[in-house]
Amino acid sequence: MFLGNIVSTINLFQTINKLEEFKIYNHNPPHYYKKNAKYFITGSIYKKRDLLKSNEAKNKLYEYIIISANNFNWVLEDWVILNNHYHLMLESPDNPATLSEMMGNIHRYSAIWINKNVKYDRAYDKVWHNYWDKCLTYERSYFTRLNYIWFNPVKHKLADDAKDYEFGSYFQRFKLEKDYLENIKKLYPCDNLLEDDNF
Numbered sequence: 001m002f003l004g005n006i007v008s009t010i011n012l013f014q015t016i017n018k019l020e021e022f023k024i025y026n027h028n029p030p031h032y033y034k035k036n037a038k039y040f041i042t043g044s045i046y047k048k049r050d051l052l053k054s055n056e057a058k059n060k061l062y063e064y065i066i067i068s069a070n071n072f073n074w075v076l077e078d079w080v081i082l083n084n085h086y087h088l089m090l091e092s093p094d095n096p097a098t099l100s101e102m103m104g105n106i107h108r109y110s111a112i113w114i115n116k117n118v119k120y121d122r123a124y125d126k127v128w129h130n131y132w133d134k135c136l137t138y139e140r141s142y143f144t145r146l147n148y149i150w151f152n153p154v155k156h157k158l159a160d161d162a163k164d165y166e167f168g169s170y171f172q173r174f175k176l177e178k179d180y181l182e183n184i185k186k187l188y189p190c191d192n193l194l195e196d197d198n199f
Contacts, residue, residue: 031099031100031133032135033092033096033097033099033135034092034096034135035092035093035094035095035096036091036092036093036094037091037092037096037135037136037137038077038089038090038091038092038135038136038142039074039088039089039090039091039092039096039099039133039134039135039136040087040088040089040133040134040136040145040149041087041088041089041090041103041131041132041133041134042085042086042087042088042131042132043085043086043088043103043106043107043128043129043130043131043132044084044085044128044129044130044131045084045085045127045128045129046124046126046127046128046129047124047129048084048085049084049120049121049124050083050084051083051084051114051118051120051127052081052082052083052084052085052086053083054118055167056117057113057114057117057118058081058167059167060110060113060117061081061086061106061110062079062081062167064105064106064109064110064113065079065086065088065106067105068102068103068105068106068109069090069102071102071105072093072098072099072101072102073093073094073095073098074090074091074092074093074098074099074102075090075091075093076088076089076090077089077090077091077169078146078149078150078168078169078170078173079149079168079169080149080150080152080153080165080167080168080169080170081167081168082152082153082156082158082167083156083158087148087149087152088149089142089145089146089149092135099133103131103133107127107128107131110127110128111126111127111128114127115127140188143184143187143188144188144189144190145190146184146188147184147185147188147189147190148190149168149169149170150162150168150169150170150173150181150185151170151185151190152168153165153167153168162174
């Protein structure tokens with residue numbers, strides 16, 4: 001009987017520890033926090049407006065992504081910035097619960113810059129809609145989403161070839177890792193990936 005209580009207590013603590021990795025919000029999907037894990041993140045402009053259309057806006061957003069990721073010890077592995085949304089692949093730090101604060105900084109500072117520098121219809125009082133994150137736990141899921149990030153400019157008709165689109169990590173990687181990238185493209189196609197990317 002005593003041993004059974006110990007096992008039950010251990011199981012309870014393991015369950016509590018697992019539950020602590022989830023953060024649930026009233027109006028947003030729950031976030032799963034796991035240290036040293038891969039995260040696929042999508043952020044979008046409110047009402048799908050093309051507020052990132054200029055090269056300057058894309059460069060500024062990239063700058064805020066780099067600064068915020070570094071400030072919170074997240075590692076930016078791959079990325080792409082399009083006219084009204086972006087995708088990131090990051091590795092989480094020892095404290096992955098900093099994700100929402102990091103994303104808040106990216107959106108806050110880029111929104112300030114956009115409001116000062118981009119002319120647009122101010123009918124809506126906000127720049128960013130939200131962000132969505134997925135903690136990736138399977139190798140195939142990780143590489144398929146990398147492929148997805150790399151070829152997103154082609155999907156959205158911003159480039160005929162991903163290697164020519166300078167606002168993404170594929171542009172830089174292609175110069176150094178062409179064979180590796182081609183191999184990933186063949187092994188992990190993203191054609192059937194079910195991602196909400198109606199931008």
